[in-house]
Amino acid sequence: MSDERHEPGEAPVEIPQSASAADVAADVSRNPQEIALQQLAEAAQRLDLEDSVHLRLQQPKRIVQVSIPTMMDDGTWRVFTGIRSQHNTARGPSKGGIRYHPDVHLGEVIALSMWMTWKCAVVDIPFGGAKGGIVCDAKAMSEGELERMTRDFALEMSEVFGPYSDIPAPDVYTNERIMAWIMDAYSLKSSGPTPAVVTGKPLALGGSFGRDQATGRGCSFTIVEALRVLGIPLKGARIAIQGAGNAGSAVARILDRLGAKLIAISDSQGGTFSDHGLPASAVLQHKSETDTVIGFPGGRQISNEELLQLDCEVLVPAALENVINAGNADDIKARIVAEAANGPTTPTAQLTLNQNNVFVIPDILANAGGVTVSYFEWVQNLQFDRWSEQVIDDRLRDKMVQAFHEVYQRSQSEKIDMRAAAMDIAVGRVAEATRLRVKCF
Numbered sequence: 001m002s003d004e005r006h007e008p009g010e011a012p013v014e015i016p017q018s019a020s021a022a023d024v025a026a027d028v029s030r031n032p033q034e035i036a037l038q039q040l041a042e043a044a045q046r047l048d049l050e051d052s053v054h055l056r057l058q059q060p061k062r063i064v065q066v067s068i069p070t071m072m073d074d075g076t077w078r079v080f081t082g083i084r085s086q087h088n089t090a091r092g093p094s095k096g097g098i099r100y101h102p103d104v105h106l107g108e109v110i111a112l113s114m115w116m117t118w119k120c121a122v123v124d125i126p127f128g129g130a131k132g133g134i135v136c137d138a139k140a141m142s143e144g145e146l147e148r149m150t151r152d153f154a155l156e157m158s159e160v161f162g163p164y165s166d167i168p169a170p171d172v173y174t175n176e177r178i179m180a181w182i183m184d185a186y187s188l189k190s191s192g193p194t195p196a197v198v199t200g201k202p203l204a205l206g207g208s209f210g211r212d213q214a215t216g217r218g219c220s221f222t223i224v225e226a227l228r229v230l231g232i233p234l235k236g237a238r239i240a241i242q243g244a245g246n247a248g249s250a251v252a253r254i255l256d257r258l259g260a261k262l263i264a265i266s267d268s269q270g271g272t273f274s275d276h277g278l279p280a281s282a283v284l285q286h287k288s289e290t291d292t293v294i295g296f297p298g299g300r301q302i303s304n305e306e307l308l309q310l311d312c313e314v315l316v317p318a319a320l321e322n323v324i325n326a327g328n329a330d331d332i333k334a335r336i337v338a339e340a341a342n343g344p345t346t347p348t349a350q351l352t353l354n355q356n357n358v359f360v361i362p363d364i365l366a367n368a369g370g371v372t373v374s375y376f377e378w379v380q381n382l383q384f385d386r387w388s389e390q391v392i393d394d395r396l397r398d399k400m401v402q403a404f405h406e407v408y409q410r411s412q413s414e415k416i417d418m419r420a421a422a423m424d425i426a427v428g429r430v431a432e433a434t435r436l437r438v439k440c441f
Helices: 021-028 032-047 051-058 106-122 143-156 174-187 214-231 248-255 280-290 304-308 347-355 369-383 389-414 417-437
Strands: 062-070 076-088 094-102 127-134 166-168 239-241 261-267 269-275 300-302 312-319 336-338 357-362
Touching: 032 051, 032 094, 032 106, 032 417, 051 417, 062 106, 062 143, 076 143, 076 214, 076 248, 076 369, 094 174, 094 369, 106 127, 106 369, 106 417, 127 166, 143 174, 143 214, 166 174, 166 369, 214 248, 214 312, 214 336, 214 357, 214 369, 214 389, 239 304, 248 261, 248 280, 261 280, 261 304, 269 304, 357 417, 369 389, 389 417
Parallel strands: 094 127, 094 166, 239 261, 239 312, 312 336, 336 357
Antiparallel strands: 062 076, 076 127, 261 269, 269 300
């Protein structure tokens, strides 16, 4: 099938109907930095971006790497490596999460910082993109070891972090407690408490209502709008969600309350499925009690791969990158794919989905609710204010709905897919700020 979403006068790209195991493996293992640069190059071509701006946007503004000597509980010492990439600050301070993971590496961090730049720009908040991490196995460390490592990292980065320069947030295997340690360590070196230096903090230290569910709420708002523009009734719409973490569970609860039908949800161990629908709260309660959604009464066990191929109106990949790839893209039956995870669809798979009329809400739009509420938290901290959860929810809805329709209108007018439209809007905004600031950024 073809949706004719290609440039006027050009033939649609032909996609092989099947891919070899080697092709699939190569597609799944593509370097995220390579993908990010490809997406930028395609946007630069569509926008006729001048070389001087394109070259600036290909590279991060600054990369910082630090050594973090940390005393372990047994009295021995280990030296961890911390990395921070600040991709762009033309539109405001750099903003992005910090992850603790053994596989943190520079190319991934650079790519994620670039995607954060586009994410902030597409929802039009005054931040640039950053990302960081520490190479460690956080699950194997005690709370004391994590605290000592985190505080030393924050001290090493104290000349980089700042409420007007670079604002971290939680990411993989980091949380509000770790953000509290970073804020406290930074504040001890500044003139006093500086809550605006990080977001995703505990409420008692200046955190924002609604932050923990923000990514899922933002994604849900875009799904509702996608169903509306495609003329698909929300009531009874079948939803399949790969990933039952913060984002996936929030989407499940919200859409269930709105009358959609959750037919499947999974975690790292596998999923549960029912044609008749699953009560979101009960499934998630089962997961909290058993550490998995598998075994929920009334549900049938399925694999994560089977979940992706279910016949449904909305598929929400909310876990890993590259799960929709050359090997399975032609088997996706969903009308809408809402990317709650970062990078769940490879570029090759995107072309196949386009040909098959699958409407993709790209990650830089679909999961931008988290950074949007982080922005609200930062504003509250700078103003020494506290907004109610209703105010946060209303403002998040306004931001996400406006951004969705800007991207949708661009996709319709330019006859391009939603990912290309979102990239063009984001890159265009950053490019314009870059031109206006010339050498001052």
